[in-house]
Amino acid sequence: MKNEKFETKDDVLSVKSFEFSLRIIGLYKYLTSTHKEYILSKQILRCGTAIGALISEGEFAQSKPDFINKMHVALKEANETRYWLRLLVQSDYISDKMYKSLLPDIESLIRLLVSTIKTAKKNHAK
Numbered sequence: 001m002k003n004e005k006f007e008t009k010d011d012v013l014s015v016k017s018f019e020f021s022l023r024i025i026g027l028y029k030y031l032t033s034t035h036k037e038y039i040l041s042k043q044i045l046r047c048g049t050a051i052g053a054l055i056s057e058g059e060f061a062q063s064k065p066d067f068i069n070k071m072h073v074a075l076k077e078a079n080e081t082r083y084w085l086r087l088l089v090q091s092d093y094i095s096d097k098m099y100k101s102l103l104p105d106i107e108s109l110i111r112l113l114v115s116t117i118k119t120a121k122k123n124h125a126k
Helices: 010-033 038-059 065-090 096-123
Strands: none
Touching: 010 038, 010 065, 010 096, 038 065, 065 096
């Protein structure tokens, strides 16, 4: 299963967040094995993988407000992940190349989450 793609549904947000979580796990492994860094790496592992977990929870939300809330929390986790990435590159734990590789993914997730929240709110107001 290690090399299989996440294909349980065609939901772009779910797929992208799952793939991003895998990249964050790889970053965590790099930070702990190469730099023996365990504090910052644990922070980015927690928030970077929480994004997809919250999106997954939202699939079975109890109500539209519950769904919107889960997406808001996922957005907060994505923003926190972006913060930790900036901190890691500025403190020389990751290279500029690594940062620039991960940044478009987190920016894309943030945009998708904002769009999802706006659409859900608009549909809920009707």
